[in-house]
Amino acid sequence: MTDVVTTGLLLDGLIALLLAGLAFRLLRTRDLFEAIMLFVAYGLTLALAWIRVGAPDIALAEAALGAGVTGALFLNAWHRLAVRAGSDDRLPMEADP
């Protein structure tokens, strides 16, 4: 039984660390597309956290809304800005500088 508690604590610590790290990188990065992808990843990780906190209702909503719909909204905005930025946008398959 204590095995479960210890392993669970490790799991929770890793998820919490992952959340904080994702948030840190998301808010510090300079590339908008990277930030959006990190936001999606953050939403999915947060859904895992809700499960661990004991709130499966919230996990369902977070997976669908926080990651899915919000991510789509941001990607849409990115698309709009990429078209706006137009000529100095890099080729899609090209590596970032």
Added chain:
Amino acid sequence: MTSLDLYVWAGVVVFLLALHAVVTRAHLLWKVLAINLMGTGVFLILLAAPARRDPMVADPLPQGMVLTGIVVAVAATALALGMALRVMARTGSPFLTVDPETEEPDPDAPEPPR
């Protein structure tokens, strides 16, 4: 130190990181992202902090409030994104503050009469 404490700490860290970014980052889309993250930090605290009888099941009341909050946050995000995009389309700049040296006066100011 229990699992729930870990999530409270994560919520506090995420909230403060996002608060810092809202204040310091000038790019509007990062501000929207950061406000979203502030909300999730609050949700984490709201669900993980209260005392409970059964550590495996969260309070139904905060759960209902957080569920409401998530849905409203998505609507607010859409509105904020729409407004940010509109600002960017009118000024061509992703920043709200206009630098007096390099920028023209606000092109939005003389609104044509309807």
Added chain:
Amino acid sequence: MMGPSSSHGPGVSSPSPSGDAPTGPDASSPSPLLRDHGERDGPPLLRWLLGLFLVPVGILLALGLKGAAGSRDPRIPDLIAKHLPETGVSNPVTGVLLNFRGYDTLLEIAVLVAAMVAVWSLDRGQRHFGLPASASASGGAGGGRPFLSAILRLAVPTAFLTAVYLTWMGSSEPAGAFQAGALLAGAGVLLSVAGVLRPLTAAALPVRIVAAGGVAGFVVTGIAVLPFTGAFLAYPEGWAYPLILGLEAALAVAVAVILVELFVDVPSIPAHDAALDAVDPYGDPLGRALAPDPSPADPEAP
């Protein structure tokens, strides 16, 4: 990032002095729209100081929360558990959302409707359809995109089925109208992005009716139960379960439609579309500003 040297990319002075529109291909400094070089982020010293200030705030906050959690006795969960049988559902969260705090949910869906109207009114140029004409002109899911259409055929019906399941199970299991609505919205976003569905904007009457249906269902139910129980949204004995189920179904559909509208009304017409100018010359959809036209805010009347 926080350092003063790295925050100033090559593009400190390169943004065009007119302040508008990145004017030419300048590979070394992509548009600040997509890559924020941090020129406007304020002095680094101030940022560091703010960060340092937030550290003790965080520690105090966490300690305070810990103390608050320790001193609070869990009376509310017990109350909810005690009265849960009276709500007609066995999932406590659904009981809280649709029975104990019905007002809350009513106002929530009202906020969603308000947000939908606000987002739509930001971009009045897109009066008729949310997507550019080319999207649906290319022949729906079929023509030349077998993989996309196959994915859609698999995913969309599954999403619908799951949404119905989530609404149905919401009374007893962790699920409910908002989750189902979000999932349906995901399917709707999928269809509209793929160009299969050409969704109406919030201006369309059916959209308005369905979106208002959530609020209307709540208000009508709340008033209809008045003669029986004497209180707004207090369900009469024995009727709680069917009423909640009906409200959940209306809510799920309304939430889905509103979320799809939020998605559809924000996105752009990437290129200048003369047809929209004819429709609404002052609407100034983003499409106009996106066009290479040098005078986006043209004050003269047509």
Added chain:
Amino acid sequence: MTAFLVGVAFFLVANLAGGLVRVIRGPTQADRVIAAQLFGTTGVAILLVLSVAADSRPLMDTALIFALLAVVMTVVFVKRGWVRAPGTPTAPEDA
């Protein structure tokens, strides 16, 4: 057995932390999207493992939602995240 399953979940979350590197370092957009999708697919695996460990069906439902939302994100990326070659003003919808 439960401890073992939670340990497996831990391992999978550690994989997520590895995938995070790809999201951050790119270098192409496709790399980032695929790595973000890893959060979705690995999330499905974690949820299924945890649902067996805790013997709860709602976790499986959440896994189902994860899987469905992964499709949404992929299609939205392909349709919206990929901008055509520079200088093309038209919509990339009918690419």
